[in-house]
Amino acid sequence: MSSGLFQYTRVWIPDPDEVWRSAEIIKDYKDGDSILHLKLEDETTTEYPIGPKHNQLPFLRNPDILVGENDLTALSYLHEPAVLHNLKVRFLESNHIYTYCGIVLVAINPYEQLHIYGEEVINAYSGQNMGDMDPHIFAVAEEAYKQMARDEKNQSIIVSGESGAGKTVSAKYAMRFFATVGGSANDTNVEEKVLASSPIMEAIGNAKTTRNDNSSRFGKYIQIGFDRRYHIIGANMRTYLLEKSRVVFQAEDERNYHIFYQLCASSSLPEFKDLALTSAEDFTFTSLGENIFIEGVNDAKDFKKTREAFMLLGVKESHQMSIFKIIASILHLGNVEICSERDGESCRISRDDPHLQHFSDLLGIELEQMEHWLCHRKLVTSTETYVKNMSRAQASNARDALAKHIYAHLFDWIVEHINKALHTSTKQHSFIGVLDIYGFETFEINSFEQFCINYANEKLQQQFNSHVFKLEQEEYMKEQIPWTLIDFYDNQPCIDLIEAKLGILDLLDEECKVPKGTDQNWAQKLYDRHTSSEHFQKPRMSNRSFIVIHFADKVEYQCDGFLEKNRDTVYEEQINILKASKFQLVADLFQDGKDVAAPPSSSKASRIKVRAAIPAPKAPNREHRKTVGHQFRSSLHLLMETLNATTPHYVRCIKPNDCKEAFSFDSRRAVQQLRACGVLETIRISAAGYPSRWTYPDFFNRYRVLMKKTDLAIGDKKLVCKKLLETLIKDPDKFQFGKTKIFFRAGQVAYLEKLRADKFRSACIKIQKTVRGWLQRIRYCKILKSAITLQRYGRGFLARRYAEHLRLTRAALICQKQYRMVHVRREYLRVRKAVVTIQAFTRGMFIRRLYFQFLLHHKATIIQKAVRGWLVRKKFMRARDAAIVIQCAYRRLHAKRELKQLKIEARSVEHFRKLNTGMENKIVQLQRKMDDQSKEYKNQNEQMVVVNKTLNTEVNKLNKELEVLRSRQGSGNELTSLREEVENLKAELEEAHVQRKRLEEEHSSEKHELEQRVKELERENSLLKEQKEEMNQRILSQSKNQELSVSQKEALLQTELNEERQRYQNLLKEFTRLEQRYDNLQEEFQPGHRRIPSNQSSLGSDSNYTSISMSEVGDTEDSIQQVEEMGLEKAAMDISLFMKLQKRVRELEQERKRLQTNLEKMEDLTMRKGVESKSSTSEGDSNVDYNILKRQELESENKKLKNDLNELRKAVADRASEGNSSNELQESYSLLLGQLKAANEELEVRKEEVLVLRTQIVSNSKQTETSNHIVSSRYVSAWTKNKKPVDNEEALQADHELRESKNRGQDWGYLNEDGELGLAYHGLKQVARLLEAQLQSQTRQYSDELEALHTQIELLRNDLEKKQEQLSQIVALSPEDKVEFSVQLEITRLTNENLVSVGQKHHPVEKCSCLGNTSVFPLVTASQTMQPSRSRGELTRQVTVQRKEKDFEGMLEYHKDDEALLVKNLITDMKPNAVSATVPCLPAYILFMCIRHADYINDDQKVHSLLTATINAIKKVLKRNNNDFEMTSFWLANTSRLLHCLKQYSGDEAFMTQNTPKQNEHCLKNFDLAEYRQVLSDLSIQIYQQLIKVAEAIMQPMIVSAMLESDSIPSLAAVKPMGYRNRSSSMDCESGGPGSYTLEVLIRQLGQFYSIMGDHGLDPEIGQQVIRQLFYSINAVTLNNLLLRKDVCSWSTGMQLRYNISQMEEWLRGRNQHRQETVDTMLPIIQAAQLLQVKKKTSQDAEAICSLCTALSSPQIVKILNLYTPLNEFEERVTVSFIRDIQNRLPGHVNDSKQLLADTKHTFPVLFPYTPSQLSLETLHIPASLSLDFLNRV
Secondary structure (H helix, E strand, C coil): CHHHCCCCCEEEEEECCCEEEEEEECCCCCCCCCEEEEEECCCCEEEEECCCCCCCCCEECCCHHHCCCCEHHHCCCCCHHHHHHHHHHHHHCCCCCEEEECCEEEEECCCCCCCCCCHHHHHHHCCCCHHHCCCCHHHHHHHHHHHHHHHCCCEEEEEECCCCCCHHHHHHHHHHHHHHHCCCCCCCCHHHHHHHHHHHHHHHHEECCCCCCCEECCEEEEEEEECCCCCEEEEEEEEECCCHHHHCCCCCCCCCEHHHHHHHHCCCCHHHHHHCCCCHHHCHHHHCCCCCCCCCCCHHHHHHHHHHHHHHCCCCHHHHHHHHHHHHHHHHHHCCCCEECCCCCCEECCCCCHHHHHHHHHHCCCHHHHHHHHHEEEEECCCCEEEEECCHHHHHHHHHHHHHHHHHHHHHHHHHHHHHHHCCCCCCCEEEEEEECCCCCCCCCECHHHHHHHHHHHHHHHHHHHHHHHHHHHHHHHCCCCCCCCCCCCCHHHHHHHHCCCCHHHHHHHHHHCCCCCHHHHHHHHHHHHCCCCCEECCCCCCCEEEEECCCCEEEEECCCHHHHHHCCCCHHHHHHHHCCCCHHHHHHCCCCCCCCCCCCCCCCCCCCCCCCCCCCCCCCHHHCCCHHHHHHHHHHHHHHHHHCCEEEEEEEECCCCCCCCCCCCHHHHHHHHHHHCHHHHHHHHHHCCCEEEEHHHHHHHCHHHCCHHHHCCCCHHHHHHHHHHHHCCCHHHEEECCCEEEECCCHHHHHHHHHHHHHHHHHHHHHHHHHHHHHHHHHHHHHHHHHHHHHHHHHHHHHHHHHHHHHHHHHHHHHHHHHHHHHHHHHHHHHHHHHHHHHHHHHHHHHHHHHHHHHHHHHHHHHHHHHHHHHHHHHHHHHHHHHHHHHHHHHHHHHHHHHHHHHHHHHCCHHHHHHHCHHHHHHHHHHHHHHHHHHHHHHHHHHHHHHHHHHHHHHHHHHHHHHHHHHCCCCHHHHHHHHHHHHHHHHHHHHHHHHHHHHHHHHHHHHHHHHHHHHHHHHHHHHHHHHHHHHHHHHHHHHHHHHCHHHHHHHHHHHHHHHHHHHHHHHHHHHHHHHHHHHHHHHHCCCCCCCCCCCCHHHHHCCCCCCCHHHCCCHHHHHHHHHHHCHHHHCCCHHHHHHHCHHHHHHHHHHHHHHHHHHHHHHHHHHHCCCCCCCCHHHHHHHHHHHHHHHHHHHHHHHHHHHHHHHHHHHHHHHCCCCCCHHHHHHHHHHHHHHHHHHHHHHHHHHHHHHHHHHHHHHHHHHHHHHHHHCCCCHHHHHHCCCCCCHHHHHHHHHHHHHHHHHCCCCHHHCCCCHHHHHHHHHHHHHHHHHHHHHHHHHHHHHHHHHHHHHHHHHHHHHHHHHHHHHHHHHCCHHHHHHHHHHHHHHHHHHHHHHHHHHHCCCCCCCCCCCCCCHHHHHHHHHHHCCCCCHHHHHHHHHHCCCHHHCCCCEECCHHHHHHHHHHHHHCCCHHHHCCCCCCHHHHHHHHHHHHHHHCCCHHHHHHHHHHHHHHHHHHHHHCCCCHHHHHHHHHHHHHHHHHHHHCCCCHHHCCCCCHHHHHCCCCCCCCHHHHHHHHHHHHHHHHHHHHHHHHHHHHHHHHHHHHCCCCHHHCCCCCCCHHHHCCCCCHHHCCHHHCCHHHHHHHHHHHHHHHHHCCCCHHHHHHHHHHHHHHHHHHHHHHHHCCCCCCCHHHHHHHHHHHHHHHHHHHHCCCCCHHHHHHCHHHHHHHHHHHCCCCCHHHHHHHHHHCCCCCHHHHHHHHHHCCCCCCCCCCCCHHHHHHHHHHHHHCCCCCCCCCCCCCCCCCCCCCCCCCCCCHHHCCCCHHHCCCCCEEC
16 A cells, blocks of 8 residues: 555545545655645644554545546445545535435435435436446335346345434335335325324334434334335234333333324314323323423324324224223323332322323222222232232332333224225235334443344344345356455354343243343353353443444443333233223223234235234243243344345434534444444445446546557457556556456546546647647747837827927917907806905895895784684684583483473374375475465565565555644544554564574575585595596506517517417316226226127217217207216217207396496496486486396306206216216216316306396496586485485485474474474474485495496406417417417307307207208108108119219218228228228218218208217227327327318318318308317327327336437547446346437437328428427437436536537427427436536636526526536535525516426326318219228218
8 A cells, every 4th residue: 555655645534523534645655654745625734643553544536537436336446435535525515315335325414304315316316327327215115126037036125224214204205105106006195104104103102202303113014015016915924022111101302102193292182171181291211311392393283194094094083082091091000109108118009199090990990809909919829829019119110011011902993994994815925025113222321221222233234235245246256257255244252242142132931931040140140151252242331231342333222121121011901900890992002812913814925924023921920921131032033034035225314413403414323323233344345355346437437548549449348458558557466357347446536537647648748739839939920020010100190299289289289379368258248256255145035035025014914813702712712612512411301301201202103104104295295385385485475575575665654644633633542553554564564573483594595504514525535536537548558568568578478378278288188187097997897798789889988078069059948858868977978968058158248248338338328427417317327228138147046056966966966976986977076076166167157247246236337426416416306216225324314314303393383383384394494304315325325336346357368368368379479370270269158158148048949050041841851852852772873973073062971871891991900000001080071071971961960979979989999009109190190180171161261261162162061060170170289199198108218328328429428437236237238228229219209290290281380399308308308318417417418418419409409399388398417418518617707607697597506506516626516605606596586486406297188270171072083992982982
């Protein structure tokens, strides 16, 4: 080794902290030197002593190119520091937790959830070779599964490691892989039951420890059974050494088994009330660890999962409750308080102890007996039996032993029942076992459990060593290399020390049989017997412990407790009490001779009887009971026999740190576990021989640079490699030549790598020297030429610059003179202007200041005036308000008294009830009377004015007469009387004036208030109308904006259309799969020939669709009757039934359109009424009545349709429940229910639209009525015309107030005789209140209308989006495709509307819908008259006139009886080669010409029968040839062509635009086959999907080899050293596997697909979609393999990949298939190749990568960077900091998907564009080879 220790050599030296530390030699080492001069990584120097007494020479480091290898055996130097460093780099820098080490998979626990276990990862590893993919637990599981199928030998996966290393999780993922890959063939869901056993076993067997929150405290071996087809049929579980002591004791910060805490967390559930459980802190057995919680774990939720798992495994509810009672009883038993007596030799238990009572009740045992035997024991001698008291300590130990015993038996019972649930009666062909067992354990205090665990690991290590040694020997013998014995560690002496005769276990059993045996006596026997053994030592300072030297480490065991744990003593009296339990489950747990063995495996290969690891005691006699050690030894021997009979696969789990930190690596803990689990022993065995192995081609490609040209000319690569090695390596013992590989000793590959690097370095230096000289010469010539040019131009420039200087100097003098003059004048003018401006602003400022003073004084005066007035008014208002309050209080008191009196009167008087009946009429009469009286009042006022005038004139006259009388008569009596009369008249007149003014004021005030209120409501109404108009304007503007932005949304809408089409096609694909599964099951249940009844249509059994003629589209009652007549199986698959159910939906659609139109008219009418408020409301009322009538009719139709659907669903359910349990009936019933559900959902949608329209119509009608009310509210009489009712509460309140007003009317009855004027006036007030309430309700209605408008906006928006989607689709298509697409959208709807209109006016007359209504009857009659006259003889005679082509109409006539023969010759027995020389798609044309003739003679049965038979025959052919690409392509072309013919000759104008006049004459005349076109379209989609599936299956084995592994550019081939997995995969590399495929083979296969599709006449558009899908599959498979393979993530692979992709693109261009959507499918792999080639150093590189890789997701980018591997020393590895920089930039990445692997099952939605044929049917020639002589051309 000294020859390799030169300067700059890197080595490993020991380190106390990091175990091993890297250093570099700074001075050459010579033999005999005692010191090695080193430089550490931190640039510090040190001296490393070397010598026999100090240290050996240090280990050499591997080259950087080998760091991070997937397989540790690929390292050039195999030793402990290299292994540790490689694991650390992969774990911390690349976050890879799996690494191969030969046949061992090393798994490091990341303590973090990683997204590497999804179903897509399982699919990626399924079927792959183990060495081809990155290390993974799935790769080990796939290897075991593949070897089981290939070698027909049972397999085992051994998962080991210490607590917290992740053993249980690894075993769980392995079982998940088997459950996914080898799922059960039937519907028993055995794989789900296997997975469901995990939560149960974790609940009853896992617990929290200081090292692991979910530590398995038992070992288990699960055998998963498979049948001959390698589907899971069952499973069996064996358990080992349950840690029973945990039930009664837990260390600090540990927990008991999870089930106890789960049960306590769910104790609040009502079904657990009888368990009397509380928190886990209240029970001794669950609170010893002082921490009952686990961070991030919800015990209640876990308990729910446990119960669900019990249910899935078939454990009854009663048994579950019994299990929970037993577990709860254990908790109560731990809380039983045992009190010591005074003597200290006895104890007692209080009978009032509640926990003992609960314990007895839960187990169904006698309380007194259990109380007695918990404190006493029975001693049996040969003559007598004694009952002895126990001390408190002895009783506590007996109680704890009983608790452990109960739990152990319950554990075994649950395991037994799990095995029963997983057992199957089917014969087992083979099995795969998964062993999840504890790893090597060593603690500060090691007891009996650790001894058994380490004993088991000794046995497993022995088996592991022998297996590794055997594999190495087989490899050497296979390659015919001389075999030399390799010395490896054999731990048989240590095993003999434990299990041999008079070994540790024998002495322990012997001491247990001694009546007074103790742990100390047993220890002394060990010292006496085994002191001389090299694996046994006695501690110096202890006589109660011993040391065993295991293969992993020395372990000191404490003898205390060994005997007690080995005996597992439980007193017989306590067991007898449990046997007498009244609960059957408790009694069965402890019965003698209980068979606890699991169901034996049916496998004959194993020959091992499966039984429980620890059987229950068979007899009460303790002398015959087996000890725990004996039982464990027996079960361990049974396990080893099983493992030796299988092929083992090893998984070693490593715990990286003790703090449970994510991605934290503790080197000391890792090395300790690597030594314990045997990984380093594997390395040592491998390094002892020839660890590095190369195949001859790989070695030649890697080291061809070291060869000479003469050697390269030799054709034999093996001979060239031998010559090179003999030249380079002089020692022949350093290498050996095998048959297919070259074997190297350790370090030789590193030496060859150094020579290769030196060769490259010298070549680089020579290239650099030459290139640099050439560059310098080129640079010198350029500089010389540039210097001469610069001098010439420089001198000329200087001369021109001097002349310019002279000219500028003269010009400058002139400019200076002028400038100075201008500058001085400008300065003067500026100063003058500034002075004038300052003066103006100053004067203005003083004037404004004076003005503002006057202004402020004036404002202050105004404010004072206003304030003083306000204060006076406020004082007045306060006084007036106080007076009003007093008046109101007094009036209220008075009103209460009067109300009380009125109530008393109301109780006795009945006539008020009668008054209520005519109250409205009375109010109307009062209103009219009030109007009349008001008019009379005005007239009276006018008359009063006239009377006043006349009275004044009379008074004047009387005064004159009085004066005359005075003068004449002189008498004073008459004058006095006249004066008194005048005064009286004046007083009455004034009183009348006062009364009138008071009434007028009150009337005017009330009227003013009403007018104000009406104005406010009108204002609100106008605001609502404005909002409505604004919303309408917004809708219009939005619609305009959306129309303008259609072009911008075309891409988005196209994407949504593709997604919708893809969802539909995926459903169709799933339906095809289910149909296939149904057929398979039918064949499985009925393998023989089954006769089909003659009355049963073939479509019912083979097709999803039966006859679909428009005549069957009738009422829903007819549909139900049809279901009863046809039978449930057939009716459930009938699309016509579904079409009938959609009839009512179309009616609703028509009604919705009508109501939408009426709504728009109502809105326009409402807007016009804002201007024309006085227009009549009769027309609005009629529209409202019409809308109400339509709404009622629509609701009745909707209700009727819903009832029909319910009746149909009920009829179908009754048929399904009659007991017919066949798979066909169940699937038919499910499909029919799905169709009914879809129809019901569509009805619900229509119902919601009707409700929205109804709300809008009613709100508009109310708005119209309310507007009329507002207009006529000034006239009280118009109130009677209002038809809208008010709210009940408002009506009652108004009625009550009217009643009170009648009583209060008596107060002003003096106005007239009966007081009607006052009542009328008060009624007017009530009317005003009613109008106000009505206007408030109208406000609410407007709010509802606003919501309805919002709903309408959404509906319009949805409608607009649909229109935009259709527009975008039409714009994107060609003119022919536009016609087809539009017709596809409209044809079904228009046809059904015609049918609906005919069905509404009349009844269904015919069974088929006719295209030409005018010519139907004559055509039918003509056909009816022609048919009887035809006969079979006439058909044969017409053959003679076939040559008259001018009379041919492009139809083929056949007899009904020849239909089966036609289908057989044309479809069933048709071979694509038979019609290869004829017109493409000839069968499709012949079938359509037959259909045309059936249409011509108006024979609907013939059309239906032929189309049905055609569809069924095509399906049968495709099913029979489901792996034949040519046949699938042939029928895809013919099916699509038949579909195009049905469109082209359908008679629809949209499909006739490109037809010739003759073709238009050939259109169908009588039948509309739109539904059959849909069926054929669905069938085409199914065939397309099958075509893609077949093509992908053919290309699947080629893709990876052609795209990633083939050497398209030979000069770039660079192979790295291989590990064990690459050189010994499950596939034999000599058999010519995937490596035989090249890129040319893949391209040739694509060309073959393309030519086949073209020869069959498949539409070019469909062919383009096929090519696009295949390119996507190539991209997905290549990218997934790239993401899971470290060996291909290199720069050279990126270059090869770029070249391969360019060749694929060139192939596309050569066939005119280079389209953007096809190239985009390859974009992810293109960017992945670019990512492998770009520079990856700086932040600018990171930014460039983020902007470049837009088609890759963030996990994919990071994964590729982590996997990137340099192939030589000149490439640099991607640093961790650069990857972190990328991760920080990726959150805003364009592709924000979190998916790592591409979806290989994704399919693009297929579109079949309409392509009409230019072929004339009358010119078609039928070859005689088709045997269609019975067809006659017409």
